[in-house]
Amino acid sequence: MKRIIAICLAWLLQAPFSQAQEKDVLIVFKLACDESTVELAESINTEINTILNESAKYLLVRDSELAENMLMPPAESLAFCNDEPDCIADLGRSQKARWILYGDMKKSFDGKKILVHLVILDVSKKKVDQEKYGQFANKSNIVIDTTNLLRELLGLEIPKLEPGLGMDLAPEPKPEPQTLPKPIVKPKPIVADKLKLQTEVKPKPQKPIEVKTPKPKTLSPWTNPWTLTTASVGVAGLTIGAILGVLSKNKLSDAKTPGLSQPAAYDLVRQAEDFALGANIAYGVGGAALTAAVIIFIVDITDDEPVAVPSVACNDSSCIFGLSARF
Numbered sequence: 001m002k003r004i005i006a007i008c009l010a011w012l013l014q015a016p017f018s019q020a021q022e023k024d025v026l027i028v029f030k031l032a033c034d035e036s037t038v039e040l041a042e043s044i045n046t047e048i049n050t051i052l053n054e055s056a057k058y059l060l061v062r063d064s065e066l067a068e069n070m071l072m073p074p075a076e077s078l079a080f081c082n083d084e085p086d087c088i089a090d091l092g093r094s095q096k097a098r099w100i101l102y103g104d105m106k107k108s109f110d111g112k113k114i115l116v117h118l119v120i121l122d123v124s125k126k127k128v129d130q131e132k133y134g135q136f137a138n139k140s141n142i143v144i145d146t147t148n149l150l151r152e153l154l155g156l157e158i159p160k161l162e163p164g165l166g167m168d169l170a171p172e173p174k175p176e177p178q179t180l181p182k183p184i185v186k187p188k189p190i191v192a193d194k195l196k197l198q199t200e201v202k203p204k205p206q207k208p209i210e211v212k213t214p215k216p217k218t219l220s221p222w223t224n225p226w227t228l229t230t231a232s233v234g235v236a237g238l239t240i241g242a243i244l245g246v247l248s249k250n251k252l253s254d255a256k257t258p259g260l261s262q263p264a265a266y267d268l269v270r271q272a273e274d275f276a277l278g279a280n281i282a283y284g285v286g287g288a289a290l291t292a293a294v295i296i297f298i299v300d301i302t303d304d305e306p307v308a309v310p311s312v313a314c315n316d317s318s319c320i321f322g323l324s325a326r327f
Helices: 002-022 035-055 063-069 074-081 085-090 142-154 225-255 262-302
Strands: 024-028 058-062 099-107 113-122 127-137 308-314 319-325
Touching: 024 035, 024 063, 035 058, 035 099, 035 142, 058 063, 063 074, 074 085, 074 262, 085 099, 085 113, 113 142, 127 142, 225 262
Parallel strands: 024 058, 024 099
Antiparallel strands: 099 113, 113 127, 308 319
């Protein structure tokens, strides 16, 4: 009898453990974000962890638990993979994970919406299983919208709002503004004024006398030092930008060399980003200088009239001097 009881107890203790082992291991990375959405990302990450814990569908592994087996912090390791499934799948090998959940969020170009991207990756197949995109306005409840997007991605049930809550509430009608009656204004009696009936004689305005000035002598468009200087700066800027761009591509190619350690590859990627930034600055300066040279050259060729023209108007008692400008 004692032996039967011991066997039953052992089976009862082993049953939850075997059920837990049947669950897939899911590694959860925090959503990547920029400086303008840090606080919002923290709220969304907290809500995602709450939903995953309540669903009890997976054995959860936080990205902080992976730090001991990585040379770089988890967020930087994920960014270094640059959305390559093979590289991201290797991050979950140490935990024998079945799935990896990650994503990012940022503001739209016009700043009126929040763009959310969620991805679930199959570690064993080394490929993206599903991904979801969302565009949410700043005035809406972005946290709820993002968690509903997560539920669709993982196949979880989306809760429905109870009647009378949330979107079912109708805005209260605004009271109509009260208008006060306009005061009654009595018309003034019309009094004939002999002085006002007399016609006033006004002097006729005289046309201004335009004084033409000779056009100033301009430099030749081919020998203007401003044109030559700005054109030289523009060509030099574009040349430097091209050289830095080639160096950036070479560094990035070296970072993908097979067998290269992760710290060394990460250092090459940083150098490639620095060269790319320098190339962008050089291209911007060179393009601006060439644009200025073209504008100066076109102005010299067209040989426009002077921007300011003086004029004089005189009558019997005085003269008026004026200056008209053209833009």
